[in-house]
Ligand SMILES: CSCCC(=O)C(=O)COP(=O)(O)O
């Protein structure tokens with residue numbers, strides 16, 4: 277019996293193009309100036325050091341760090357210091373009203389209904405926990421953060437690793453089999469399934485269907501049988 281839902285964000289409850297065409301270009305545009313002007317802030321300094329460690333260049337200068345970060349944005353690499361910095365940068369965009377956090381209407385209705393039905397809702401995204409808070413605080417539907425009980429990002433591990441889901445389950449008051457993981461990415465679903473979670477594939481916008489997981493095209497097709 278499913279008692280909790282763990283959801284991905286991009287491609288599952290949020291349109292991919294909102295992330296790729298709005299959030300990522302905004303971060304790429306702001307990042308050089310942001311990193312340079314905030315490099316003494318402890319939160320930013322820690323991410324700069326993490327970039328240097330990742331590229332194994334402890335003496336790298338700030339322009340080298342920035343060029344790696346921009347390359348990682350352009351190639352959509354889910355590297356933790358980049359994702360942490362993006363969250364800090366997007367805060368300004370949300371607060372200025374440059375954009376609001378996109379949510380599919382069917383996803384919003386689904387999350388509300390499941391919460392009302394007593395399910396606990398959790399988030400697991402490659403976007404940092406800060407970025408997750410922002411997209412829900414400034415969502416198209418207003419501040420929907422009260423829907424969620426907790427948030428996880430790549431600090432628990434990469435989304436395609438079984439151990440990441442085991443780490444999340446260890447932090448929740450549920451057994452793995454009581455948690456349903458929602459994602460648009462088959463490799464993430466494979467990892468969650470290997471950790472014992474239930475899985476549901478969101479196959480939006482003509483993406484390929486997987487054989488290994490139940491799937492729906494959007495949440496209007498969700499049925500109670502998927503919670504059994
Ligand atoms: C939290 S909104 C930004 C999403 C993001 O940066 C990202 O990389 C999306 O990854 P997801 O794991 O949600 O598919």
Ligand SMILES: [Mg+2]
Pocket residue numbers: 284285286287288459460461
């Ligand atoms: Mg996704």
